[in-house]
Amino acid sequence: MYEVYPLKVGDIVEPEPRIIYLGDCGRTVHLGVFFFLIRGECGNVLVDTGVAKADGDRFNPSMTQSAGEDPLEQLMRHGVALDSIETVIATHLHWDHISPTIFRLPNAKVLVHEKEIRTILDPPHPWFAQVVYTEVVDRLVREDRIVQTTDGYEVAPGISIMATPGHTFGGQSVVAETSRGNVVVTGDVCFTYRNIEEDRPGGFNCDLLDCFRSLERIREAADVVLPGHDLRMLEEFPNGVR
16 A cells, blocks of 8 residues: 655646636636655655756746745655655656656656657657757656556556546556555646546647546546646645545
8 A cells, every 4th residue: 555645846827728628718727836755565656756946947937936845855854865766657748747856866767658758759749849858858768767658557566557648648647556545646637626527628738538538537547636736635635645
C-alpha cells in the first residue's frame, strides 16, 4: 500500500475557457501548481517535478510561489533525500510538470509515455514544443534518463500507468494502490474536479474526444482522484491520501 501527497509549488490564475471547455470568457479560475510524492513499499516515487519560480517565469511570470513552496524544499521537508529518488513519472512534458528541477535529482529516471516523447522530439507542429523545456528533454535523452511507457506499464507492484491522452498526445495518469483504494493522479487531462464531475474537458487540449475517453477511464479506475491543478485537494487531503 502507498500514501500519496499533493505538493503545491505555486498559484496561477487562468481564463476559465482554458480549464473548462467552452467556459465563461469573463471568468478566471484560481489553480495550484502541483507535483506528487508517492511513498510506500517501493520507496519514494515522484509524479512530475514541480517547478521553481525562477524557472517558471520563462513560461508564466504571473505564477506566484510562497516561501517553502519550492519543490526541493518540499521534498526535504518530507524527509526525502534528493539522491534517493530513482523514479519520476511524467504525466506529460509541459513546463510546470517536468522542469529543470529534474537535474537536482541525480539518480532519477523519467518515465514518459512513448507518444509524449515522440511528439516533443518530432512535433507535428512547432507549437507543441513551445510550452516545454525542450533543452531539458534533449538533455534527459542524451543522458539516457528517459524510460518510455505504454498503457498498463507497471512502475512497481501497486503502481501502474494508465494512458490518458487528450490534453497532450501522450498524457498518462498514475494509479497507486492505497488503503482508500486506487488513487489516480490524472495530470492535466483533468485540471480540476469540475472537469470530471461535469464531464467537461479542459479547453487546452489536443484532442477533445480523447479527453472525454480519458475522463471516463479515470472515473472507472479511481476511488480517489487527484487532478492536475485543483486547490480542493489541499482541503480534502491536508495530510495526503493514506
